Amino acid sequence: MDLAVQINDLVKVYDGKVRALDGVNLTVETGKSFALLGPNGAGKTTLMRILTTQIKPTSGEAHVFGLNVVHEGSKVRELISYIPQEMSVWTDISGYENLLVYAKIFDIPHHEREKLIHEALENMGLIGVKDDLVRTYSGGMIRRLEIACAMLIKPRIMFLDEPTIGLDPAARKAVWERLNVFKKDYEVTIFFNTHYMDEADLYADEIAIISQGKIVARGTSEGLKHSLGGELITFTVEKIPINAENLGEIRKLHFVKDISIEDTSISILVHNAEDSLPYIMDVLRNERMPVSKVSISKPTLDDVFLKYAGMRFEEKGRISDVVHTRRMIRRG
Amino acid sequence: MLKALKNMLVMIELEMRRLWHDRTEIYSRAIQPILWMTIYGPVMGSARAIPTGGVPYTDFITPGVMIQTTTFVSILYGLTMVWERDSGILKKLLVTPAPRYSVVVGRSMASGVRAIFQALIILPIAFAIGVRFVPNPTYFLLALIVIFFASGGFAATSILIASFMKTRERFMGIGQAITMPLFFASNALYPLQMMPSILREFSAYNPLSYVVDAVRGLLITGNLSSLLIDLVAIAIFNITMFTLASVSLRRIIE
Ligand SMILES: Nc1ncnc2c1ncn2[C@@H]1O[C@H](COP(=O)(O)OP(=O)(O)OP(=O)(O)O)[C@@H](O)[C@H]1O
Numbered sequence: 198m199d200l201a202v203q204i205n206d207l208v209k210v211y212d213g214k215v216r217a218l219d220g221v222n223l224t225v226e227t228g229k230s231f232a233l234l235g236p237n238g239a240g241k242t243t244l245m246r247i248l249t250t251q252i253k254p255t256s257g258e259a260h261v262f263g264l265n266v267v268h269e270g271s272k273v274r275e276l277i278s279y280i281p282q283e284m285s286v287w288t289d290i291s292g293y294e295n296l297l298v299y300a301k302i303f304d305i306p307h308h309e310r311e312k313l314i315h316e317a318l319e320n321m322g323l324i325g326v327k328d329d330l331v332r333t334y335s336g337g338m339i340r341r342l343e344i345a346c347a348m349l350i351k352p353r354i355m356f357l358d359e360p361t362i363g364l365d366p367a368a369r370k371a372v373w374e375r376l377n378v379f380k381k382d383y384e385v386t387i388f389f390n391t392h393y394m395d396e397a398d399l400y401a402d403e404i405a406i407i408s409q410g411k412i413v414a415r416g417t418s419e420g421l422k423h424s425l426g427g428e429l430i431t432f433t434v435e436k437i438p439i440n441a442e443n444l445g446e447i448r449k450l451h452f453v454k455d456i457s458i459e460d461t462s463i464s465i466l467v468h469n470a471e472d473s474l475p476y477i478m479d480v481l482r483n484e485r486m487p488v489s490k491v492s493i494s495k496p497t498l499d500d501v502f503l504k505y506a507g508m509r510f511e512e513k514g515r516i517s518d519v520v521h522t523r524r525m526i527r528r529g
Numbered sequence: 530m531l532k533a534l535k536n537m538l539v540m541i542e543l544e545m546r547r548l549w550h551d552r553t554e555i556y557s558r559a560i561q562p563i564l565w566m567t568i569y570g571p572v573m574g575s576a577r578a579i580p581t582g583g584v585p586y587t588d589f590i591t592p593g594v595m596i597q598t599t600t601f602v603s604i605l606y607g608l609t610m611v612w613e614r615d616s617g618i619l620k621k622l623l624v625t626p627a628p629r630y631s632v633v634v635g636r637s638m639a640s641g642v643r644a645i646f647q648a649l650i651i652l653p654i655a656f657a658i659g660v661r662f663v664p665n666p667t668y669f670l671l672a673l674i675v676i677f678f679a680s681g682g683f684a685a686t687s688i689l690i691a692s693f694m695k696t697r698e699r700f701m702g703i704g705q706a707i708t709m710p711l712f713f714a715s716n717a718l719y720p721l722q723m724m725p726s727i728l729r730e731f732s733a734y735n736p737l738s739y740v741v742d743a744v745r746g747l748l749i750t751g752n753l754s755s756l757l758i759d760l761v762a763i764a765i766f767n768i769t770m771f772t773l774a775s776v777s778l779r780r781i782i783e
């Protein structure tokens with residue numbers, strides 16, 4: 198298997214005291230969309246800056262497409278695109294000029310330049326504003342311009358540090374739709390940092406959760422959630438008291454992991470709630486237990502985070518959101 | 530190497546584009562040297578206290594006050610690297626295939642573009658108020674080239690200084706704090722012979738003095754006897770600063 202990213206025992210200590218990365222091991226397969234999910238200060242940016250050859254690790258190794266990020270930095274830089282967490286375009290020139298400057302920096306041949314820039318602008322829905330100063334763009338447009346810059350060179354892997362930070366849900370959706378088309382068309386690997394759980398959930402093929410410089414869990418979104426034990430279906434029945442014997446038939450179903458009864462409700466733990474529900478309903482009907490209400494409760498990534506990192510990060514996420522949004526606004 | 534050179538040209542092009550979109554700054558920065566030339570120059574000149582070697586005092590200080598402004602512009606420009614670190618521009622530039630030193634040298638030389646346009650605003654005004662220039666286009670061109678390269682060196686100097694700064698606060702203040710001592714301890718307003726000996730010693734290490742001397746020779750007096758020394762001094766200054774700034778870039782990134 199061709200690995201896009203391979204990280205071994207990576208440690209980064211800032212100024213001899215802040216242990217931002219504390220022994221990270223990670224692999225990312227080619228062609229996948231990979232999310233590094235973690236709260237404020239978890240070390241996401243630090244990891245990405247090492248992978249993009251900006252800073253050196255204190256110890257450990259990292260490879261991008263088999264190239265060592267410390268010793269073969271210039272070769273790595275030929276293959277990657279990177280969008281930092283902060284705004285990274287010039288606001289006092291137009292969107293088109295930004296792309297032109299980057300096209301020249303990337304040494305894109307003269308005859309291809311116009312076509313590629315046009316394509317990137319088109320892909321990102323910026324054709325109409327290409328000659329406006331970036332200063333007049335909205336946050337979402339700036340992010341799309343940055344992605345257009347990143348697309349110019351048709352990289353093998355894109356590193357995106359919080360690509361939709363500070364964007365409203367509609368703008369986020371638009372950005373990701375375009376990223377996904379690009380990913381499919383050019384088979385680019387996408388490595389992105391995020392602290393939005395739903396973003397990781399929706400747009401990542403694989404997720405690694407980072408907390409305090411350590412990878413505490415990794416897998417697909419489904420896999421991570423299922424690793425918590427399964428999904429819970431709760432039935433409220435009209436027949437009281439519930440007779441445990443009546444439930445014998447349900448217990449026999451192979452996918453049922455556990456059952457608990459409380460007053461008028463029966464909770465059943467299964468692997469997949471949607472698939473299991475019809476079978477259980479059938480049994481309940483046969484047993485003449487009329488159901489008045491059904492509810493399904495699935496584990497969220499937040500639950501996953503709680504389990505593996507021992508803390509929730511919803512609240513923290515919101516605070517950092519505000520900070521980041523400010524940072525985006527304070528542009529120019 | 531070729532790539533690095535191309536990169537520097539792109540940085541220069543970028544700067545032209547930025548200037549094209551917003552020219553107010555070079556206009557407003559022209560005010561200060563014009564005040565020097567229209568008020569300070571005639572007043573001091575009428576006192577006839579300063580030996581200028583035969584040229585009118587206002588003419589004598591014109592290169593100096595102009596270079597003070599272009600130097601200030603390029604020093605501020607270098608300091609913006611700190612700001613570009615805060616925004617993601619510098620980070621993104623460092624992840625392009627361009628060699629790191631070309632980012633430093635390219636950004637520095639781009640400040641020379643600003644400096645030249647600054648000079649091109651100030652010089653016609655000086656001419657209009659009666660400053661007499663050596664009527665030789667080659668000299669004129671050479672003077673602009675000197676200003677261009679020297680600005681690169683000053684911008685690199687301020688990148689070096691910026692690498693010790695943690696935030697972008699006190700930006701302007703630092704720009705002034707670097708420029709003013711260089712300006713007053715140079716031959717911009719008075720000939721070196723008039724200075725106390727300690728200051729004269731210092732002035733021998735002051736790059737601004739060499740720039741002023743070269744440009745004054747080329748534009749005002751036509752006396753090029755020390756031009757070669759000036760150019761060598763500026764070259765040494767530039768190479769030293771480019772090297773130090775490239776090395777210090779690591780500190781800006783981390
Ligand atoms: N240049 C630096 N110098 C010193 N400490 C740093 C530096 N950059 C980051 N840190 C520290 O390292 C830790 C990890 O920071 P990092 O920026 O990698 O986190 P993050 O997961 O990207 O957080 P965020 O959601 O805020 O972007 C934090 O404690 C941070 O304060």
Ligand SMILES: [Mg+2]
Nearest residue numbers: 241242243282
């Ligand atoms: Mg970060």
